[in-house]
Amino acid sequence: MSKDDVLSAAARRNMFLSPDALEIIMSNSDPEAFAQTVLSSLANNPIFVTKEDVIQFLEGDKSIIPPVKTFDPQNKRDLEIKVMEGTDISGNSTCVGDIDDFLRYFQNRFAVLKRILERRSDFGRAKQIKECRTKYDIECKIIGIVNEKRITSNGHIILNIEDDGGGRDSNCTVFISKDNEFYNEIIVSDMVLGFKGVFSKPKQGESKGMFIAREVFKPGVPPKAWKPSDSHSVLAFLSDVHIGSYTFLEKNWQKMIKYLKDNSESMNINYIVLPGDVVDGIGIFPGQEEELNIKDIYDQYKTLAEYLKDVPDHIQMVIHPGNHDACRPAEPQPSLNKAFTQNFDSNVMMTANPVYLNIEGRVVLTYHGRSIDDWVAGVQQLTYDDPLQVMVEMVNARHLAPIYGQKTALAPEKKDYMAMGIVPDIFVSGHVHGYGYKEYRGVRLINASTWQNQTEYQKQHNFNPVPGIMPLVHLGTGAVTMKNFMKD
Numbered sequence: 001m002s003k004d005d006v007l008s009a010a011a012r013r014n015m016f017l018s019p020d021a022l023e024i025i026m027s028n029s030d031p032e033a034f035a036q037t038v039l040s041s042l043a044n045n046p047i048f049v050t051k052e053d054v055i056q057f058l059e060g061d062k063s064i065i066p067p068v069k070t071f072d073p074q075n076k077r078d079l080e081i082k083v084m085e086g087t088d089i090s091g092n093s094t095c096v097g098d099i100d101d102f103l104r105y106f107q108n109r110f111a112v113l114k115r116i117l118e119r120r121s122d123f124g125r126a127k128q129i130k131e132c133r134t135k136y137d138i139e140c141k142i143i144g145i146v147n148e149k150r151i152t153s154n155g156h157i158i159l160n161i162e163d164d165g166g167g168r169d170s171n172c173t174v175f176i177s178k179d180n181e182f183y184n185e186i187i188v189s190d191m192v193l194g195f196k197g198v199f200s201k202p203k204q205g206e207s208k209g210m211f212i213a214r215e216v217f218k219p220g221v222p223p224k225a226w227k228p229s230d231s232h233s234v235l236a237f238l239s240d241v242h243i244g245s246y247t248f249l250e251k252n253w254q255k256m257i258k259y260l261k262d263n264s265e266s267m268n269i270n271y272i273v274l275p276g277d278v279v280d281g282i283g284i285f286p287g288q289e290e291e292l293n294i295k296d297i298y299d300q301y302k303t304l305a306e307y308l309k310d311v312p313d314h315i316q317m318v319i320h321p322g323n324h325d326a327c328r329p330a331e332p333q334p335s336l337n338k339a340f341t342q343n344f345d346s347n348v349m350m351t352a353n354p355v356y357l358n359i360e361g362r363v364v365l366t367y368h369g370r371s372i373d374d375w376v377a378g379v380q381q382l383t384y385d386d387p388l389q390v391m392v393e394m395v396n397a398r399h400l401a402p403i404y405g406q407k408t409a410l411a412p413e414k415k416d417y418m419a420m421g422i423v424p425d426i427f428v429s430g431h432v433h434g435y436g437y438k439e440y441r442g443v444r445l446i447n448a449s450t451w452q453n454q455t456e457y458q459k460q461h462n463f464n465p466v467p468g469i470m471p472l473v474h475l476g477t478g479a480v481t482m483k484n485f486m487k488d
């Protein structure tokens with residue numbers, strides 16, 4: 001990779017490298033992978049990346065490995081991954097998908113996100129639309145779910161929103177001027193937003209006035225710092241393994257296994273989460289059978305179970321489905337059926353997608369990431385090259401998959417499992433076969449690579465994976481590093 005390639009990779013992330021930072025990157029044996037890792041891992045997401053930033057990153061990389069003397073195997077036996085109560089749909093699915101189910105589902109989404117919005121100190125309690133729609137020109141606060149967004153011929157935003165007031169008066173039109181400071185906020189359909197502003201008087205011939213928004217509020221998360229704990233454990237991620245695909249990276253996987261065998265005890269790598277697409281599945285896209293070397297879905301899971309037997313026994317693992325797995329496509333997806341999981345050892349736990357885990361006191365939200373497709377398709381500023389920015393928007397919206405009716409099928413369960421009711425310490429996704437790390441308001445966002453190389457289908461669709469990388473998070477210090485197994 002030339003200097004120009006590194007500089008353009010940085011520019012794509014809106015970053016600029018100082019000459020000495022560039023020099024350090026170019027001195028690495030694999031400048032391309034190193035540049036990608038450094039740029040995606042800088043915690044404060046700077047515009048200008050200095051030599052000091054790169055050096056700090058390298059020091060952080062070292063700090064992921066705690067001193068060996070703290071290793072205490074006796075202690076570890078008491079430490080188990082816990083699924084956080086009420087966050088796993090497995091065994092709790094009740095929906096049949098009728099109108100009542102959908103009504104209740106969206107009411108729950110609204111209620112959860114309204115509660116979060118009203119806890120914002122800069123927003124507070126809102127009124128129902130029907131309470132304030134005739135109090136013209138008096139500032140009020142309302143909350144609504146976005147039914148529709150359009151842009152006027154003059155470039156202003158018009159939203160149609162609805163709240164929980166019931167009846168005809170529970171919806172209204174919200175106007176956001178193109179000069180409003182919130183104009184560029186990313187707004188997608190079916191997200192829940194708060195607004196401060198005023199209702200205008202109805203124009204002649206119209207029955208309702210318009211809400212003129214002065215400020216727009218997303219549920220969001222308050223800024224939080226990572227509080228170091230005395231945990232010595234490291235949590236690793238292996239996303240999108242795609243067993244059964246003819247481009248599964250066997251050689252690099254074996255390198256990773258050897259690394260775990262050699263280092264996991266001394267480094268205290270005690271947990272691994274596999275966030276979906278653990279197998280390639282069958283019939284996922286047209287002509288997929290041409291790209292499979294294991295064509296039987298049971299054999300794919302059986303093979304994965306065999307591969308995972310090589311992982312040192314002290315490591316607890318969690319597997320949840322993704323869109324390639326043998327599971328209902330509608331999210332939340334329950335854990336894999338026993339028919340597929342009987343060959344796995346007892347250190348492998350099966351959960352739903354998404355799910356919240358408590359690992360040594362850290363809250364880990366793991367979601368495969370199917371909805372990234374819909375975020376990218378619906379929002380011009382979001383791209384597959386930067387899945388972390390999509391994850392930032394999920395955190396702001398406090399919802400993993402707000403957009404209804406696109407690629408991500410949503411199951412209308414009694415409660416909205418896709419809403420982020422709890423603020424996680426670590427939020428991981430996969431699906432896009434990219435990778436990266438970013439800290440956002442104290443939440444460590446990780447996109448966790450893949451173990452499948454580019455397939456013919458992906459080539460035709462201009463999909464360029466970044467495979468063979470295992471993200472590692474130290475649960476005590478919060479240090480994050482990316483271990484790349486693509487290098488020789």
Ligand SMILES: [Fe+2]
Pocket residue numbers: 240242277322324431432433450
């Ligand atoms: Fe995948």
Ligand SMILES: [Fe+2]
Pocket residue numbers: 277322323324368370430431432
């Ligand atoms: Fe996927």
